[in-house]
Amino acid sequence: MMPTWPAAPPSGAQPSNGYTASYSAPAYTTVQVRQSFGQSYSTPQPSYPVAHTYGASHSPSPSAANIAPTVNSSPPAAQEQAKTTKIDWPDSVRRYVQRAFIPANLDASVTRADMEAKLKETITQANENSVMYTLNWDTMPLPQQMILDERARDSLPIHSKAQAPTPGTKKRKSWDLTDTAAPSSTSASPPWRTGPNRLEDRVTFSPDKRHVGDDLPKHNSKFNRADKRQRRNEGEYVTFREDTPPPADGPVVGTSQELEKRYLRLTAAPKPSQVRPPHILRQTLELLKKRWKKDQNYSYICDQFKSMRQDLTVQRVRDDFTVEVYEIHARIALEKGDLGEYNQCQTQLKGLYKLGLNGKPNEFTAYRILYFIHTANRADLSNALVDLTAAEKKDKAVKHALDVRSALALGNYHRFFQLYNETPNMGAYLMDMFVGRERLAALCTICKGYKQDVPLRFITEELYFESDVEAAQFILDHNGQDLLEDRNGTVIVLTGKAGQRFEQARSKAFSRVDIKGQI
Amino acid sequence: MEFNTRFFQEFADACSKQDGPQLARTLSPDIPTEELREICNSQNAHDIKRVLKRGLQGSAALVGGLGQQEVQGWVEIYTTYWNAARTILVARESSDDRRQSSQSDLVWTKVYAAWTELLNVLLRGYQNNGIEAWTLPCMYVVCKHLRLFAMEADEERNNSSSVDESAAPSLQDDFNPETNKRQKLEDCARVLSRVFTACQSDRAPLEESRKWGSYYLANLLLKTYFKLNSTSLSKNIMNSLFAGGKDMPDLSAFPKSQQVTFKYHQGVLAFLEENYVAAEQHLTDAWNNCHKDAVRNKERILTYLIPCRLIKDHMLPTEKLLAQYPRLQKLFLPICRCIKRGELHNFDLALQEGEDELVKRRIYLTLERGRDLALRNLLRKVFIARGFEEAKEGEKPARRSRVPVTEFAAAISLGSQERIDNDEVECLLANMIYKNHMKGYISRQHGIVVLSKSGAFPGTGV
Known part of the structure; x- marks a missing residue:
């Protein structure tokens, strides 16, 4: 890639006011029943390779990515390039960059890399805030100056929150320190050596012991912090900067302004600087909706939604917006058949709805019922039915799901396939998962119930195949080659000859479905 | 029971007869409030241990065979019982005048905590102080009431307006407002399962093993799991009971x-x-x-x-x-x-x-x-109503076995007065045949059902 100054901000990094504009198109598309097996759903498909968009999303922000190479090269070269490509980059900015690299202005304690990073950050920010042209770049503090200021701030113990971006190693380090210091802070001997008669205690965990066990980490960290503080006073930890305060004091309040963030499973307390507050998350959601519509890149979307959910969780935000995030993620996961994520969302939603938040509880109750049908989990289905209120039972989606259940319980495939055709919302994605096995079951019943033969057309209609060809294919796929016969131009199915041949496939299809994370 | 001479006699009596239920009665919280008050007032926190120690040592001397360790165990148990009794008394009195004081603390939560402590001390008595298995009814009575107190505490908390925000902050993205509602009962299930394990894992010879407590506790636990709607946890208990093999006495011995x-x-x-x-x-x-x-x-x-x-x-x-x-x-x-x-x-x-x-x-x-059976009986009626073929000479008359689908359809829609599509009727009939409620086959071509001449409806005499 030829490093260039961007002519205009790339679409991915529009000024933030672009996001706040109320873009409320849903991030999902209601789907009709899958019409055939050969073709894909009617939802828009990615128009270009998935890898492309996913790759781009790795970089923190496209505009920053574009600036980075330029800044990294020496300033004259940058200027040359800027000239040759004739980009409309304000002169004031160029002067600013030049000024920063004049030897007289350089500071020995600031490395070149740090400076470039700062420069990049400053310009990107200006670009994003659309103040590129209005800012007075001539009076702007130089990057090295900013860095020095920041360091001065950081050295004050109270303002230690904002940290230099070396999160991984630092976090790791502080964690390790806690770990290694732990044994010295607890009792000198291991718990099982403290009494003559403690073996049984250990086996059955007497409650007081466990209590102590629960408290341990807290004591430890307290002890360690005091310990560290003491050692720092002795001069041992002069360069060590205190970590963020422990999260137990209350939820984190995020300060991050980034819209996008990769998901990373937390192994330590979250840092406010890396957590996005709700108003940013709202913008993120709009961005993601747009992205989903445009790219349909599931791995990217899923990752982003997970990080969003994480930010909401660590800040303990449980409001209508939270519901919306989980609902949208659940729908997208459902559409892509990612049942693991779908289940996680459903579990959360169940709890959130119980808090009385606004959302689409009925839609998701219906999904839940359909899902239990899919997993053939009678006990859970029973429990789900207990929870239903009269009002819920009247809801269109819930009623549909209940009717599906009842039709299947009674073996009424005729009714079942009618309902399949009328599935509201996105329930069809769930029904797709078990429609195959129900077709097998129905075929078994038909083969035993009807003697001699039935027209293929009848099978097509009863089992809601898209075409005779598809129906025939289904029979062929299940070992029914010799059951099809052409008689005077109409294809017939010799049900009388079928015997037990679909039974095995049927019982195999009905063996228990078990998916991790299911509720 | 008030900790006086009579109590110590009773204790000695129960011990000498090894009468578990009698001993268990001394630990029951299920006694009139008046009696409870007497127990509480009979001692004070300062003296209770000393009094109990002296008294129980006296009882032990009477019985013989009660070791020093064991006596110490019982002293602890009755001390904790006395503490719990005081919380119960407070709870009962405050439930009586709840109307006056709208702002009552969660008294039953305190009872639950005190009673859990009693169970713990009791369990320790079994595990460390060598209390014998014949006293298991004491364990039963304490466990039984633990569950009742847990439910009482949950109900009280759910009724009180103050929202309990004590739930531990967690970084996980799991939470469930329901669990909070059943907090104490869930805790109770955990405690009981510990007691269950303590019974199960006792390796003493069978005659004096705590294994005999297994089924009582299993039942209590199962009951709790049912209440908590977490029947899936029951599997652990079942597995543990049946994994014991020969070590575990047969259920019929309980x-x-x-x-x-x-x-x-x-x-x-x-x-x-x-x-x-x-x-x-x-x-x-x-x-x-x-x-x-x-x-x-x-x-x-x-x-x-x-x-x-x-x-x-x-x-x-x-x-x-x-x-x-x-x-x-x-x-x-x-x-x-x-x-x-x-x-x-x-x-x-x-x-x-x-x-x-x-x-x-x-x-x-x-x-x-059961709808299948109702349908079968309906279809059977149709079959019977159609009567018999003309009998050939010398033969028993046979029922008319060819039934038009429309006749079955008519019968099915008779009750609801709703027309039902013939294809759906056929679907129902096919199901009947598939499930062996009906013998025969559907001929789609002719729109009739051909029923078996010998037993069209198995098991119904037709």
Whole structure:
């Protein structure tokens, strides 16, 4: 890639006011029943390779990515390039960059890399805030100056929150320190050596012991912090900067302004600087909706939604917006058949709805019922039915799901396939998962119930195949080659000859479905 | 019981006779408030240990064979009991005048905590102080009330307006407002399961093993799990009980009451898993051993045994049986009548009528399948109504075995007065044939059903 100054901000990094504009198109598309097996759903498909968009999303922000190479090269070269490509980059900015690299202005304690990073950050920010042209770049503090200021701030113990971006190693380090210091802070001997008669205690965990066990980490960290503080006073930890305060004091309040963030499973307390507050998350959601519509890149979307959910969780935000995030993620996961994520969302939603938040509880109750049908989990289905209120039972989606259940319980495939055709919302994605096995079951019943033969057309209609060809294919796929016969131009199915041949496939299809994370 | 001479005598008496239930009575919280107050007032926190120690040592001297360790264990137990008794007294008194003080603390939560402590001390007594297994009824009474106090505490907390925000902050993205509602009962389940393990894992010789406490605790735990709607946890208990193999005495060696309760739970669990064969067996065992006067228990057993029999053996309860249990009569009679008479539409209505109650008892899904029987009986009627072929000479007249689908369709829509599509009727008929309720086949070409000449409806005499 030829490093260039961007002519205009790339679409991915529009000024933030672009996001706040109320873009409320849903991030999902209601789907009709899958019409055939050969073709894909009617939802828009990615128009270009998935890898492309996913790759781009790795970089923190496209505009920053574009600036980075330029800044990294020496300033004259940058200027040359800027000239040759004739980009409309304000002169004031160029002067600013030049000024920063004049030897007289350089500071020995600031490395070149740090400076470039700062420069990049400053310009990107200006670009994003659309103040590129209005800012007075001539009076702007130089990057090295900013860095020095920041360091001065950081050295004050109270303002230690904002940290230099070396999160991984630092976090790791502080964690390790806690770990290694732990044994010295607890009792000198291991718990099982403290009494003559403690073996049984250990086996059955007497409650007081466990209590102590629960408290341990807290004591430890307290002890360690005091310990560290003491050692720092002795001069041992002069360069060590205190970590963020422990999260137990209350939820984190995020300060991050980034819209996008990769998901990373937390192994330590979250840092406010890396957590996005709700108003940013709202913008993120709009961005993601747009992205989903445009790219349909599931791995990217899923990752982003997970990080969003994480930010909401660590800040303990449980409001209508939270519901919306989980609902949208659940729908997208459902559409892509990612049942693991779908289940996680459903579990959360169940709890959130119980808090009385606004959302689409009925839609998701219906999904839940359909899902239990899919997993053939009678006990859970029973429990789900207990929870239903009269009002819920009247809801269109819930009623549909209940009717599906009842039709299947009674073996009424005729009714079942009618309902399949009328599935509201996105329930069809769930029904797709078990429609195959129900077709097998129905075929078994038909083969035993009807003697001699039935027209293929009848099978097509009863089992809601898209075409005779598809129906025939289904029979062929299940070992029914010799059951099809052409008689005077109409294809017939010799049900009388079928015997037990679909039974095995049927019982195999009905063996228990078990998916991790299911509720 | 007040800690006086009489108490120490009673203790000695129970010990010398090794009478568990008698000893257990001294630890029961289920006594009149007046008596409770006497216990609390008879001692003070400063003296209680000393008094108990002296008194129990005296009792031990009377009995003999009670070791120093054991006495120490009992001193601790009764001290904790006394502490718990005081919280109970406070709770009872504050429930009495709750109306006056709107802002009451969670007194039952305190009772629960104190009682948990008692259970812990008791358990330690068994594990460290060598308290013998004949005293297990003491454990029973403490465990039983732990569960009751837990439910009391949960109810009290849910009724109080103050929102309990004590839930530990967690970084996980799991939370469930429901669990908070059942906080104490869930905790109780954990405590009880620990006690259960303590019983199960006792390796003392069988005669004096705490293993004899296993089924009592298993039953209590199962009951708790059912209440918590987490029947899946029951599997652990079952596995643990059956994994014991020879070490574990046979269920039949345990008291009948425990057998019945356990069999009932086992049956219901199998029922929920739709294992109707096992369910029927366990429930029948429970039914046969159930005390004849335990009407409520018999009713519980029948609640699941009746649907079991209906699905498995196509058997309906007699009206005479149902008449003895008004609740069951209300639940089952309308449905059973409809099945018997083959009134399909009324069956649907009856099922709908009882839906809430049936769903709550987890028998709705099973009874719903009784619709097949109602349908079978209806179709059978059609078959019979069609009468016989003209008899050939010297032969028995045969029933007319070729029935037009439209006739069945007419019968099905007779009740609801709703037209039903012939394809759907065929679907229902195919199901009947598939499930062996009906013998024969559908000829789609001719729109007729050809029924078997020998036993078109198996098991119904036609």
